[in-house]
Amino acid sequence: MGDNILEVEALKAYYQMSYFGVNREVRAVDGITMNVKRREVYGIAGESSSGKTSFIKVLAAAIRPPLRVIAGSATYDFGGKPTDVTVATPAEIDAIRWRHLSYIMQGSMSTLNPVRRIGRIFEDFAARPLGLSGSAFRQRVVEHLGHLKLPPSVLNAYPHELSGGMRQRVTIGLATVGKPDFIIADEPTTALDVVVQKDVLSLIKNLQTEMGSSIVFVTHDMSVHANIADRIGIIYAGRLVEEAPTRALFTAPKHPYSAHLVASLPRIGDTTQRPALEGRPPSLAAPPAGCRFHPRCPLAIDKCKTEAPPLLAVGPDHRSACWRAADVEPLVPGHGRVGVTA
Amino acid sequence: MSALLEVADVGKRFQMGGILGRQEVRAVDEVSFAIAADKPEIFTIIGESGSGKTTLARMILGLERPSSGRILFRGEPVHHENKADRLKFMANVQPVFQNPFEAFNPLKRVDRYLQSTARRYLGARDKAAIEAAMDGALQKVGLSLAEIAGRFPHELSGGQLQRVAIARALIPNPPLLIADEPVSMVDASLRMAIVNLLKALRDDFGVSVIYITHDLATAYYISDRLIIMQKGRVVEMGPARAVLDNPEHPYSQLLKASVLSADDAGAGNLKPANELLQFSNDRLSRADASRLEERADGRRVRV
Missing domain, CATH: 3.40.50.300 (P-loop containing nucleotide triphosphate hydrolases)
Structure with missing residues (x-):
């Protein structure tokens, strides 16, 4: 080991x-x-x-x-x-x-x-x-x-x-x-x-x-x-959805859920509108098919509803379970929704 | 200015111990502030546990009688002997509590809380009027009666349940809400939904909110004015941004320095502010001879 x-x-x-x-x-x-x-x-x-x-x-x-x-x-x-x-x-x-x-x-x-x-x-x-x-x-x-x-x-x-x-x-x-x-x-x-x-x-x-x-x-x-x-793993509905070194997770998250978690943190000295994630965490007794985050995800496409994304490397020491990991961008508070690219 | 709520030199002392070795605890000591009737605002009370912030809230709600000073709501004392007067007051000042899972009876459907509130405070008798009042309040918090009807507390998430608690408080259309740590038991992803909701209540529905918290970051985000309490005393009060951008009292500085920031994520910045702790303890030991002093930017600081 x-x-x-x-x-x-x-x-x-x-x-x-x-x-x-x-x-x-x-x-x-x-x-x-x-x-x-x-x-x-x-x-x-x-x-x-x-x-x-x-x-x-x-x-x-x-x-x-x-x-x-x-x-x-x-x-x-x-x-x-x-x-x-x-x-x-x-x-x-x-x-x-x-x-x-x-x-x-x-x-x-x-x-x-x-x-x-x-x-x-x-x-x-x-x-x-x-x-x-x-x-x-x-x-x-x-x-x-x-x-x-x-x-x-x-x-x-x-x-x-x-x-x-x-x-x-x-x-x-x-x-x-x-x-x-x-x-x-x-x-x-x-x-x-x-x-x-x-x-x-x-x-x-x-x-x-x-x-x-x-x-x-x-x-x-x-x-x-x-x-x-030193490193952070994000768990959503029983699955690891992203894992990255701390700095990378906060500056360049590659899963819409982590992007949201990071963007919704209020800071002293900043009063721009923070986004709130709609919906509720799924029940683990009857989780949604495909990616478990798709009902709340602003980036969801049809594939997300049927196929669960695997946890794949997206950078050094950085893994993300998202079909659209490449499209996830860190959110600037006050500008639209999580991860939506212009 | 006509005041919606006026808190004047309010103090609360508790007796501790038996006949021998009796001790007096000053939970709240000479706190004064006022909330204007014509200008809705979010007024934040910041303090750690034991600072007296919850005792202050209980006194404003009329659940506890102040040992000194007075609390007036629209010019009338908040403590009522008469049940009808008390009910009228309660319709105007509503609480939201910390833990939504404890606020609701797990064996009772959540809509029954809304029903009984509507029946009691609005005097609504027929089903349609009650349901209209329930739905109206739920719409304000971003839910609807169709989503909530017949649900038990365990079927809702913490964030939803806290929104139901706020909707319940909104049924009598109160001009003032007292929210005691409304987000500390709610998950991070849902926390901002509640905080944004309080903001929307102020901006869209003209509800004033007394927001009690220990979290400086959300206080900065939503509040107009704030007071910072240490062991029952106000150490600094004034416009929220001015105070938190540049706190003057050592205790306020200590609180700000202790907030964990995500700005330098991964840097491992955990050095406790021991020097400030020393300063603020020094000030606390001399607090009996202190008073609040006015500053040019509208804040008041204990010196």
């Missing part, structure tokens, strides 16, 4: 339910192929119900029914034997979890047990994977909290005694105390105030540089991606 720490190959994960003889299938992840390099921050953007949470559930090896992996693989290389989490046994997953693969969760209030002190929560989560106990473990934790600018006294505090920013730093501390090679961060800063958000983001970035880990960073906020991600 060489340079890649994670390789995802044509991954399909569906929610399959069967009640009273009625079968229902939600195609949450539908053929995603991507990889994450070592020491890379890979941003995943997508709106709610686009399947991004299901995708990272698979990456985090938290595949529980009704979510089932139908096809494809997600293989990690942490030095030894590569682990494909879609087929790995619980023992194999236990061996990588927390030491190599960890997860920063979204709501810090619901992640931390409200009736246990922070120190005990650290023991619950990390003592066994790290193989440490007693004062050795405590010392390791205190040292690690120092990196996150948290005083050792937080170990004696209950979650409700900490501010939102401190709690989020504790969750980041929990996820990173084992110095993992691969971190999945699911909207880690969404619930935070602007000042605290920037602080927490820079902490995550510093930790990542220091430990040399890779991060898959999930958020729907494009301005966060602009500042933390």
Whole structure:
């Protein structure tokens, strides 16, 4: 696998339910192929119900029914034997979890047990994977909290005694105390105030540089991606529609949906009319045929309604799944619709 | 100038703790502003969590009584003992809440909210009048009754649901909407639709909006005037563009410096503005002896 720490190959994960003889299938992840390099921050953007949470559930090896992996693989290389989490046994997953693969969760209030002190929560989560106990473990934790600018006294505090920013730093501390090679961060800063958000983001970035880990960073906020991600993948309705280095995605998007996401960002100092995308994200239980974006796409042609476009290279390190990728132009706010060339 | 809404030296104090160790929290401290009746505008209240912006909104809605100062709507206090007066006031000032998924009961069809609002505030009795009022309000937000009728909240996207919430608020034709973080729970691709809608309400239908947010970028985009609050106090207020282009108070500068910009995408610009944080904390510790000072461009800054 060489340079890649994670390789995802044509991954399909569906929610399959069967009640009273009625079968229902939600195609949450539908053929995603991507990889994450070592020491890379890979941003995943997508709106709610686009399947991004299901995708990272698979990456985090938290595949529980009704979510089932139908096809494809997600293989990690942490030095030894590569682990494909879609087929790995619980023992194999236990061996990588927390030491190599960890997860920063979204709501810090619901992640931390409200009736246990922070120190005990650290023991619950990390003592066994790290193989440490007693004062050795405590010392390791205190040292690690120092990196996150948290005083050792937080170990004696209950979650409700900490501010939102401190709690989020504790969750980041929990996820990173084992110095993992691969971190999945699911909207880690969404619930935070602007000042605290920037602080927490820079902490995550510093930790990542220091430990040399890779991060898959999930958020729907494009301005966060602009500042933390090295590469960005855009997920729409269960499929990866575009993948590019951050700068390229913001300056020269090659999919109408990403062009829209970038153009709709308001900026201080600019009051020109921003476009709003009409329509709603499709239901994954009955996605539209062909390209799943075509009902909302200003560039859609007949071919888009019947044939799904493959994810093809459109530039260095840049892939887009659009039949008309060559016609997509970055939108100048205030001038017509997304991607419409004059 | 006749004022639609006048907020004069309003303060709110909460008591915390028990009989021993009682503490007083000043959630809102001497806030004053007015919204003119003849000129619809988007008035933005910016602040982080704990700045008192939601408490201020609740007081304007008459859900909370100010500890000091007064709030007048068209010259009358917003707090009514009498149920009929209260109803009349509510028809004029309507709220839109943060999370549309929590604002609607998941077991209730969304059009029933619109129906009961029409029945209560417009006094409409027959089905045709109610439906006309519902459809009229939904048209204003870019939806129609045919799309919404019979739908449950889970069948609509967050953006659509938030638009329904705004349509519901518009049924009594209120001159003033209070929107508390209306876009923070809505996806990025739908966010601009809501923000543009608030703008259209002001420009096309003459509705004034009090827009409460922590997002400076959308505030810059739509608001006419704004106030920036820190721990219950107004630190800077004035014309939105002038203030945000060139904030004077250290806290306003800190907020602006903390906004993540997409302009230099990929550059990894994440350095926290620690110096400004220091300045603004210094100012906060001396805030008890401070006051608002007028500036030439119409803004007022706490010094």
